[in-house]
Amino acid sequence: AQSVTQLDSQVPVFEEAPVELRCNYSSSVSVYLFWYVQYPNQGLQLLLKYLSGSTLVKGINGFEAEFNKSQTSFHLRKPSVHISDTAEYFCAVSEPGGTSYGKLTFGQGTILTVHP
């Protein structure tokens, strides 16, 4: 079974400051990792994903994440946030094959609030 833990339920930050949203996962098999953003009353937008290859993954809107297998982490970072980045962010994990292929297990979410 897989699980995802997002270590911070809320992260307040000032505009133009850097931010890191933390995500740890647990799995007995190799995994695919994802970060999604959800704006109020909207669906989920994929920010980035790690399937294989380089452990540093660059996504949309200036976000990036680094897969650290030894620490089972996949933290999301942005060097300078904007007011428009205020949203809820979800980390998710999936298996690369088998009967659970395509099924996502989500973390609890982190609400990022960017203050002017």
Place this chain on the structure above:
Amino acid sequence: GAVVSQHPSWVICKSGTSVKIECRSLDFQATTMFWYRQFPKQSLMLMATSNEGSKATYEQGVEKDKFLINHASLTLSTLTVTSAHPEDSSFYICSAPPDYGYTFGSGTRLTVV
């Protein structure tokens, strides 16, 4: 990238009635789609996988008779909440299979009064 269209965006229904939510793939064809539910201020939980040409696969604890999932064609998957009750009020959202980028629909906010 793959586009998933979900309708309606929001719906209010009376307790005891049924509500159908549609999830369409606009630029791809898929034999499976995934349905998730998100309670207020909570994370998303997988409910079931719809399968074209066969029965849906439900996750443990999801009532099959209450949440009817059908994959009518390669571009349409539907979720019907039958005999809805206030505790079914939630955000329901579908997603495309991995071959189409793990893309999500825009979601449906269901409120049962």
